[in-house]
Amino acid sequence: MDCIFCKIIKKEIPAEVVFEDKAIIAFKDIKPIASVHIVIIPKKHINSVVNLKKEDEVLMGKLIMTAKKIADDLKVSEKGYKLLIRVGRGGGQEVDHIHLHLLAC
Ligand code: 5GP
Ligand code: ZN
Numbered sequence: 001m002d003c004i005f006c007k008i009i010k011k012e013i014p015a016e017v018v019f020e021d022k023a024i025i026a027f028k029d030i031k032p033i034a035s036v037h038i039v040i041i042p043k044k045h046i047n048s049v050v051n052l053k054k055e056d057e058v059l060m061g062k063l064i065m066t067a068k069k070i071a072d073d074l075k076v077s078e079k080g081y082k083l084l085i086r087v088g089r090g091g092g093q094e095v096d097h098i099h100l101h102l103l104a105c
Helices: 004-009 054-073
Strands: 017-020 024-028 036-042 082-084 100-104
Touching: 004 024, 004 036, 017 054, 024 054, 036 054, 054 100
Parallel strands: none
Antiparallel strands: 017 024, 024 036, 036 100, 082 100
């Protein structure tokens, strides 16, 4: 499958990884739009929120809990941050592998 994020998961292309476990990987966005801009993805390839199934409920909870942990680690929790999921072309989604943006100034 020609998915750039799956290639990052498989270490076929480099990324600045800030967190990784069995189910999730998080890395610095290549074109940051804030001083902290992390992309958090499940290792399972899911195109978009539109394609989520009931079985993905726990995984998506884990995605948000990982964002919380990374925000704590990067010490932006007190100041505050944004979590963003773009959905489909109309929502501005460019990479068709579901992901959460963590954005902080
Ligand atoms: P979307 O617009 O789909 O919500 O966000 C995709 C994000 O992935 C963009 O912010 C873009 O800069 C980032 N991105 C795309 N390709 C790469 C890549 O090869 N490496 C990294 N680190 N980020 C990427
Ligand atoms: Zn993928």
